[in-house]
Amino acid sequence: MKVIVNGKERNLKDGALLKDALKGEPYEPGTVVAIHKSTESLRTESDDFEVMTNRGSFCIHLNGSEHSRLWKSLMKELPGCTARWSTHNITAFGSFPTKLKVDRSEHRYQRYDCFFSLGGFDSSTTYMMVAKDDHKWAYGAGQAIIGRVTRGRHVIDTLVETDEILSVEPVVSETFTENYELTTDMEYRLEEGNKVESCIRIKLDDRSPESAEHMMILIQKGSITATHVSGSYIASDDDMDIKIASEAKGVRENGSVYVRSVGVGTGRMFFYKQRRQMCESFNHVGDVEIGRSIIESVREKDRITVVTDPPRKLAVGMTVAEGEKLLTEAGI
Secondary structure, three states: OEEEEOOEEEEOOOOOEHHHHOOOOOOOOOOOEEEEEEEEEEEEEEEEEEEEEOOEEEEEEEOOOHHHHHHHHOHHHOOOOEEEEEOOOEEEEEEEOOOOOOEOOOEEEOOOEEEEEEHHHOOOOEEEEEEOOOEEEOOOEOOOEEEEEEEOHHHHOOOOOOOEEEEEEEEEEEEEEEEEEEEOOOOOEOOOOOEEEOOEEEEEOOOOHHHHHHHHHHOOOOEEEOOEEOOOEEEEOOOOOOOOOOOOOOOEOOOEEEEEOOOOOOOOEEEEOOOEOOOOOEEEEEEEEEOHHHHHHOOOOOEEEEEEEOOOOOOOOOOHHHHHHHHHHOOO
Protein backbone atom coordinates (compact mmCIF):
# COMPACT_ATOMS: atom_id res chain seq x y z
CA MET A 1 0.00 0.00 0.00
CA LYS A 2 1.01 3.62 -0.49
CA VAL A 3 1.33 6.15 2.31
CA ILE A 4 2.82 9.65 2.41
CA VAL A 5 5.47 10.11 5.10
CA ASN A 6 6.78 13.64 5.69
CA GLY A 7 5.78 14.59 2.16
CA LYS A 8 7.35 11.53 0.48
CA GLU A 9 5.45 8.61 -1.00
CA ARG A 10 6.36 5.18 0.39
CA ASN A 11 5.26 1.70 -0.59
CA LEU A 12 4.57 -0.51 2.43
CA LYS A 13 3.10 -3.94 2.96
CA ASP A 14 -0.64 -4.09 3.63
CA GLY A 15 -1.26 -3.72 7.34
CA ALA A 16 2.09 -2.03 7.96
CA LEU A 17 2.64 -0.42 11.34
CA LEU A 18 3.60 3.16 12.05
CA LYS A 19 7.09 2.09 13.09
CA ASP A 20 7.58 0.59 9.62
CA ALA A 21 6.67 3.88 7.95
CA LEU A 22 9.03 5.90 10.16
CA LYS A 23 12.20 3.94 9.43
CA GLY A 24 14.84 6.44 8.34
CA GLU A 25 12.61 9.42 9.17
CA PRO A 26 13.24 12.10 11.81
CA TYR A 27 11.51 10.89 14.96
CA GLU A 28 12.29 10.94 18.67
CA PRO A 29 10.63 8.17 20.71
CA GLY A 30 7.68 9.40 22.74
CA THR A 31 6.92 12.41 20.53
CA VAL A 32 3.59 12.77 18.75
CA VAL A 33 2.96 11.74 15.14
CA ALA A 34 0.08 13.19 13.09
CA ILE A 35 -1.89 10.82 10.84
CA HIS A 36 -4.32 12.30 8.33
CA LYS A 37 -7.71 10.60 8.57
CA SER A 38 -10.13 12.58 6.37
CA THR A 39 -10.99 15.88 4.73
CA GLU A 40 -14.38 17.51 5.35
CA SER A 41 -15.78 20.22 3.10
CA LEU A 42 -18.41 22.77 4.06
CA ARG A 43 -20.27 24.74 1.39
CA THR A 44 -22.07 27.88 2.55
CA GLU A 45 -24.13 30.38 0.61
CA SER A 46 -23.43 34.03 1.39
CA ASP A 47 -25.45 37.19 0.81
CA ASP A 48 -23.48 37.76 -2.39
CA PHE A 49 -24.95 36.99 -5.82
CA GLU A 50 -23.24 37.01 -9.20
CA VAL A 51 -25.26 38.56 -12.02
CA MET A 52 -23.95 37.48 -15.42
CA THR A 53 -24.74 39.70 -18.41
CA ASN A 54 -23.62 39.66 -22.02
CA ARG A 55 -21.16 42.44 -21.01
CA GLY A 56 -19.66 40.54 -18.09
CA SER A 57 -20.60 39.84 -14.50
CA PHE A 58 -21.07 41.91 -11.36
CA CYS A 59 -21.80 40.89 -7.76
CA ILE A 60 -24.55 42.24 -5.54
CA HIS A 61 -24.25 42.05 -1.74
CA LEU A 62 -27.74 41.92 -0.24
CA ASN A 63 -28.46 44.11 2.80
CA GLY A 64 -30.79 41.70 4.62
CA SER A 65 -33.85 43.93 4.22
CA GLU A 66 -37.40 42.85 3.36
CA HIS A 67 -36.79 44.07 -0.19
CA SER A 68 -33.60 42.00 -0.48
CA ARG A 69 -35.53 38.89 0.56
CA LEU A 70 -38.11 39.66 -2.13
CA TRP A 71 -35.32 40.03 -4.71
CA LYS A 72 -33.89 36.68 -3.61
CA SER A 73 -37.28 35.02 -4.14
CA LEU A 74 -37.43 36.53 -7.65
CA MET A 75 -33.86 35.59 -8.55
CA LYS A 76 -34.86 32.81 -10.95
CA GLU A 77 -37.08 35.20 -12.93
CA LEU A 78 -34.27 37.65 -13.68
CA PRO A 79 -32.42 35.69 -16.42
CA GLY A 80 -33.77 36.95 -19.73
CA CYS A 81 -34.56 40.41 -18.39
CA THR A 82 -33.03 43.15 -20.50
CA ALA A 83 -31.79 46.64 -19.79
CA ARG A 84 -34.96 48.53 -20.74
CA TRP A 85 -33.24 51.86 -20.36
CA SER A 86 -29.85 53.19 -19.28
CA THR A 87 -29.17 56.82 -18.33
CA HIS A 88 -26.37 58.67 -16.58
CA ASN A 89 -28.22 57.94 -13.29
CA ILE A 90 -29.37 54.34 -13.56
CA THR A 91 -29.63 51.12 -15.50
CA ALA A 92 -33.00 49.34 -15.25
CA PHE A 93 -33.52 45.58 -15.82
CA GLY A 94 -37.02 44.18 -16.24
CA SER A 95 -39.82 44.13 -16.15
CA PHE A 96 -41.44 41.51 -13.90
CA PRO A 97 -44.55 41.54 -11.67
CA THR A 98 -44.45 42.01 -7.88
CA LYS A 99 -46.89 43.04 -5.16
CA LEU A 100 -44.87 46.05 -4.05
CA LYS A 101 -46.94 48.96 -2.75
CA VAL A 102 -46.79 52.23 -4.66
CA ASP A 103 -44.81 54.95 -2.87
CA ARG A 104 -44.31 58.17 -4.84
CA SER A 105 -41.92 59.83 -2.37
CA GLU A 106 -38.39 60.81 -3.35
CA HIS A 107 -35.38 59.03 -1.90
CA ARG A 108 -31.64 59.43 -2.12
CA TYR A 109 -29.48 56.76 -3.76
CA GLN A 110 -25.72 56.26 -3.78
CA ARG A 111 -23.67 55.02 -6.68
CA TYR A 112 -23.91 51.21 -7.04
CA ASP A 113 -27.06 50.91 -4.90
CA CYS A 114 -29.44 48.23 -6.23
CA PHE A 115 -33.17 48.80 -5.69
CA PHE A 116 -36.69 48.21 -7.03
CA SER A 117 -38.61 50.63 -9.25
CA LEU A 118 -42.22 50.56 -10.44
CA GLY A 119 -42.62 51.53 -14.08
CA GLY A 120 -45.56 53.94 -14.37
CA PHE A 121 -46.10 53.44 -10.63
CA ASP A 122 -47.50 49.99 -11.45
CA SER A 123 -46.23 46.90 -9.57
CA SER A 124 -46.93 44.68 -12.59
CA THR A 125 -43.94 46.37 -14.28
CA THR A 126 -41.24 46.19 -11.61
CA TYR A 127 -37.58 46.81 -12.46
CA MET A 128 -34.28 46.07 -10.79
CA MET A 129 -32.29 49.30 -10.83
CA VAL A 130 -28.57 49.95 -10.40
CA ALA A 131 -27.56 53.52 -9.50
CA LYS A 132 -24.70 54.85 -11.63
CA ASP A 133 -24.22 58.00 -9.56
CA ASP A 134 -25.46 59.66 -6.36
CA HIS A 135 -28.90 61.16 -6.92
CA LYS A 136 -32.40 61.70 -5.52
CA TRP A 137 -35.58 60.56 -7.29
CA ALA A 138 -39.01 58.96 -6.90
CA TYR A 139 -39.05 55.49 -8.43
CA GLY A 140 -42.49 54.43 -7.20
CA ALA A 141 -41.62 51.75 -4.63
CA GLY A 142 -40.18 53.85 -1.83
CA GLN A 143 -36.44 53.58 -1.35
CA ALA A 144 -36.60 49.75 -1.79
CA ILE A 145 -32.82 49.22 -1.67
CA ILE A 146 -31.86 45.54 -1.83
CA GLY A 147 -28.06 45.86 -1.66
CA ARG A 148 -25.00 47.18 -3.48
CA VAL A 149 -22.74 46.17 -6.32
CA THR A 150 -19.45 45.16 -4.68
CA ARG A 151 -17.52 43.56 -7.55
CA GLY A 152 -17.51 44.01 -11.29
CA ARG A 153 -18.51 47.66 -10.99
CA HIS A 154 -16.77 48.46 -14.27
CA VAL A 155 -19.44 46.38 -16.04
CA ILE A 156 -22.21 48.74 -14.89
CA ASP A 157 -20.84 51.64 -16.95
CA THR A 158 -20.74 49.51 -20.10
CA LEU A 159 -24.40 48.41 -20.02
CA VAL A 160 -26.70 49.79 -22.70
CA GLU A 161 -30.32 49.20 -23.65
CA THR A 162 -31.11 45.63 -24.78
CA ASP A 163 -28.19 44.13 -22.82
CA GLU A 164 -29.42 41.01 -21.05
CA ILE A 165 -29.10 39.21 -17.72
CA LEU A 166 -27.98 35.68 -18.59
CA SER A 167 -27.93 34.15 -15.11
CA VAL A 168 -28.03 34.93 -11.39
CA GLU A 169 -26.20 32.58 -9.04
CA PRO A 170 -25.41 32.67 -5.31
CA VAL A 171 -21.73 33.01 -4.47
CA VAL A 172 -20.83 29.82 -2.60
CA SER A 173 -17.79 29.58 -0.33
CA GLU A 174 -16.22 26.21 0.37
CA THR A 175 -13.98 25.54 3.35
CA PHE A 176 -12.01 22.38 4.04
CA THR A 177 -11.21 20.87 7.42
CA GLU A 178 -8.40 18.35 7.69
CA ASN A 179 -8.89 15.72 10.40
CA TYR A 180 -5.77 14.29 12.01
CA GLU A 181 -5.14 11.77 14.73
CA LEU A 182 -2.16 12.24 17.05
CA THR A 183 -0.43 9.17 18.39
CA THR A 184 2.76 7.96 20.00
CA ASP A 185 1.83 4.31 19.41
CA MET A 186 4.36 2.76 17.05
CA GLU A 187 2.08 -0.30 16.70
CA TYR A 188 -0.59 1.86 15.06
CA ARG A 189 -1.82 0.06 11.93
CA LEU A 190 -1.78 2.25 8.84
CA GLU A 191 -4.26 2.26 5.97
CA GLU A 192 -3.96 2.93 2.24
CA GLY A 193 -3.49 6.62 1.52
CA ASN A 194 -2.65 7.72 5.06
CA LYS A 195 -0.52 10.85 5.34
CA VAL A 196 1.95 10.79 8.20
CA GLU A 197 4.05 13.60 9.69
CA SER A 198 6.57 12.65 12.35
CA CYS A 199 8.28 16.00 12.87
CA ILE A 200 8.24 19.74 12.34
CA ARG A 201 10.94 20.80 9.87
CA ILE A 202 11.88 24.48 9.86
CA LYS A 203 13.67 26.36 7.08
CA LEU A 204 15.78 28.81 9.08
CA ASP A 205 15.96 32.52 8.24
CA ASP A 206 19.63 33.42 7.66
CA ARG A 207 18.84 37.02 8.64
CA SER A 208 18.32 35.85 12.25
CA PRO A 209 21.48 33.94 13.25
CA GLU A 210 21.01 34.31 17.02
CA SER A 211 17.38 33.25 16.83
CA ALA A 212 18.33 30.27 14.65
CA GLU A 213 21.04 29.31 17.14
CA HIS A 214 18.50 29.49 19.96
CA MET A 215 16.24 27.12 18.02
CA MET A 216 19.11 24.68 17.46
CA ILE A 217 19.99 24.72 21.16
CA LEU A 218 16.32 24.27 22.05
CA ILE A 219 16.09 21.09 19.95
CA GLN A 220 19.55 19.68 20.68
CA LYS A 221 17.89 16.60 22.19
CA GLY A 222 15.64 16.30 19.15
CA SER A 223 12.34 17.53 20.55
CA ILE A 224 10.46 20.32 22.33
CA THR A 225 7.44 20.44 24.62
CA ALA A 226 4.26 22.31 23.67
CA THR A 227 3.87 24.37 26.85
CA HIS A 228 1.21 26.73 25.45
CA VAL A 229 -1.51 25.90 22.90
CA SER A 230 -4.02 28.43 21.58
CA GLY A 231 -6.15 28.92 18.49
CA SER A 232 -3.44 30.98 16.78
CA TYR A 233 -0.16 29.38 17.89
CA ILE A 234 1.68 26.79 19.93
CA ALA A 235 4.65 27.85 22.03
CA SER A 236 7.52 26.25 23.92
CA ASP A 237 9.15 27.54 27.11
CA ASP A 238 11.88 24.90 27.11
CA ASP A 239 14.71 27.48 27.21
CA MET A 240 13.92 30.94 28.58
CA ASP A 241 17.23 31.87 30.23
CA ILE A 242 18.69 33.77 27.27
CA LYS A 243 19.30 37.14 25.65
CA ILE A 244 18.63 37.58 21.92
CA ALA A 245 19.45 40.57 19.74
CA SER A 246 16.73 42.17 17.63
CA GLU A 247 16.77 40.44 14.22
CA ALA A 248 14.48 39.93 11.20
CA LYS A 249 10.86 41.06 11.67
CA GLY A 250 7.73 40.48 9.64
CA VAL A 251 4.05 39.63 9.65
CA ARG A 252 3.63 36.41 11.63
CA GLU A 253 2.09 34.29 8.90
CA ASN A 254 0.45 30.88 9.25
CA GLY A 255 3.34 28.41 9.33
CA SER A 256 5.96 30.89 10.49
CA VAL A 257 8.16 30.49 13.57
CA TYR A 258 9.09 33.43 15.82
CA VAL A 259 10.92 33.89 19.13
CA ARG A 260 10.23 36.64 21.65
CA SER A 261 13.37 38.76 21.93
CA VAL A 262 12.19 41.47 24.36
CA GLY A 263 10.09 41.60 27.52
CA VAL A 264 8.40 38.96 29.63
CA GLY A 265 8.81 35.55 28.03
CA THR A 266 12.06 36.28 26.18
CA GLY A 267 13.18 33.05 24.53
CA ARG A 268 9.68 31.62 24.13
CA MET A 269 9.36 29.97 20.71
CA PHE A 270 6.10 30.43 18.78
CA PHE A 271 4.75 28.29 15.91
CA TYR A 272 1.86 30.15 14.26
CA LYS A 273 -1.42 28.62 13.07
CA GLN A 274 -3.03 31.95 12.15
CA ARG A 275 -1.78 35.23 10.73
CA ARG A 276 -0.74 37.89 13.24
CA GLN A 277 0.61 41.39 12.65
CA MET A 278 4.28 42.27 12.89
CA CYS A 279 5.57 42.97 16.39
CA GLU A 280 8.96 44.49 17.20
CA SER A 281 9.32 42.11 20.17
CA PHE A 282 9.49 39.02 17.92
CA ASN A 283 12.29 37.76 15.66
CA HIS A 284 11.56 35.61 12.62
CA VAL A 285 13.27 32.25 13.12
CA GLY A 286 12.05 30.49 9.98
CA ASP A 287 9.11 28.81 8.29
CA VAL A 288 7.59 25.35 8.68
CA GLU A 289 8.21 23.10 5.66
CA ILE A 290 6.79 19.90 7.17
CA GLY A 291 4.62 19.32 10.22
CA ARG A 292 1.76 21.79 10.01
CA SER A 293 -0.65 18.98 10.86
CA ILE A 294 1.21 18.51 14.15
CA ILE A 295 1.01 22.23 14.92
CA GLU A 296 -2.75 22.22 14.19
CA SER A 297 -3.46 19.18 16.37
CA VAL A 298 -0.95 19.21 19.22
CA ARG A 299 -2.06 19.42 22.86
CA GLU A 300 -0.38 21.04 25.85
CA LYS A 301 2.55 19.03 27.25
CA ASP A 302 2.86 16.94 24.07
CA ARG A 303 6.43 16.48 22.93
CA ILE A 304 7.28 17.16 19.28
CA THR A 305 10.23 16.13 17.14
CA VAL A 306 11.74 19.24 15.51
CA VAL A 307 14.50 19.44 12.88
CA THR A 308 15.96 22.41 11.03
CA ASP A 309 17.23 23.17 7.56
CA PRO A 310 20.16 23.59 7.75
CA PRO A 311 20.70 21.19 10.67
CA ARG A 312 22.91 21.93 13.64
CA LYS A 313 26.59 21.07 13.12
CA LEU A 314 28.74 20.90 16.26
CA ALA A 315 32.49 20.35 15.86
CA VAL A 316 33.43 20.88 19.53
CA GLY A 317 35.67 18.02 20.74
CA MET A 318 36.53 16.83 17.23
CA THR A 319 39.95 16.75 15.70
CA VAL A 320 40.70 19.29 12.99
CA ALA A 321 40.34 16.58 10.35
CA GLU A 322 37.01 15.39 11.79
CA GLY A 323 35.72 18.94 12.03
CA GLU A 324 36.82 19.73 8.49
CA LYS A 325 35.05 16.63 7.19
CA LEU A 326 31.84 17.51 9.09
CA LEU A 327 31.76 21.08 7.82
CA THR A 328 32.68 20.13 4.26
CA GLU A 329 29.80 17.65 4.11
CA ALA A 330 27.52 20.45 5.32
CA GLY A 331 28.73 22.72 2.53
CA ILE A 332 30.46 25.11 4.94
